Amino acid sequence: MNRPDAPELLAAARETLMNDVFPSIPEHLRYEVRMIASAMGIAAREATAQSQTEAALFSRVLPESIAGSTSSSDDARRTIAKAIRAGVFDTPGAQQERLQVALAKTVYNALMISNPKAAQSSRGQR
Numbered sequence: 789m790n791r792p793d794a795p796e797l798l799a800a801a802r803e804t805l806m807n808d809v810f811p812s813i814p815e816h817l818r819y820e821v822r823m824i825a826s827a828m829g830i831a832a833r834e835a836t837a838q839s840q841t842e843a844a845l846f847s848r849v850l851p852e853s854i855a856g857s858t859s860s861s862d863d864a865r866r867t868i869a870k871a872i873r874a875g876v877f878d879t880p881g882a883q884q885e886r887l888q889v890a891l892a893k894t895v896y897n898a899l900m901i902s903n904p905k906a907a908q909s910s911r912g913q914r
Contacts, residue, residue, distance in 0.1 A: 793839070794901075798832035842894055849883070849890045851876065 792800070802825050813821050839861040846864035850871060868887075871877065877887045899907040 794835035795832040795839070798828050798835065802828040802832070838897065842897070845890050845893060849886045851883075 805821065805828070806825050810818070810821055810825075842861040843864040846861075846868050850864075850867060868890075872887075877884045896907060896910075899910070
């Protein structure tokens with residue numbers, strides 16, 4: 789959905805840092821640059837884990853007949869959108885409530901990344 793995603797952006801930035809910038813860094817700053825690159829790698833792995841968590845969250849909401857095709861968060865988002873458009877969640881009940889909870893968690897998690905202060909202030913309103 790959002791291309792490039794966070795792990796891809798971090799990987800590209802880390803690669804540029806290490807391949808293009810690092811060779812010109814003075815020796816006394818190389819340790820710090822390696823720490824920055826390491827932190828970028830950790831952040832990329834965390835973003836990947838978040839994406840997998842979102843895919844799993846949506847997979848649990850989807851009917852079993854269509855949940856199997858959601859291996860990534862992009863797949864899960866497309867599948868959820870298609871199911872919503874098809875009216876799968878139109879009937880009030882447990883399935884619709886699970887979808888609403890999953891969507892709220894997804895939006896909150898995205899807000900925590902893009903604007904943590906707003907997410908924290910909205911926490912009491914949920």
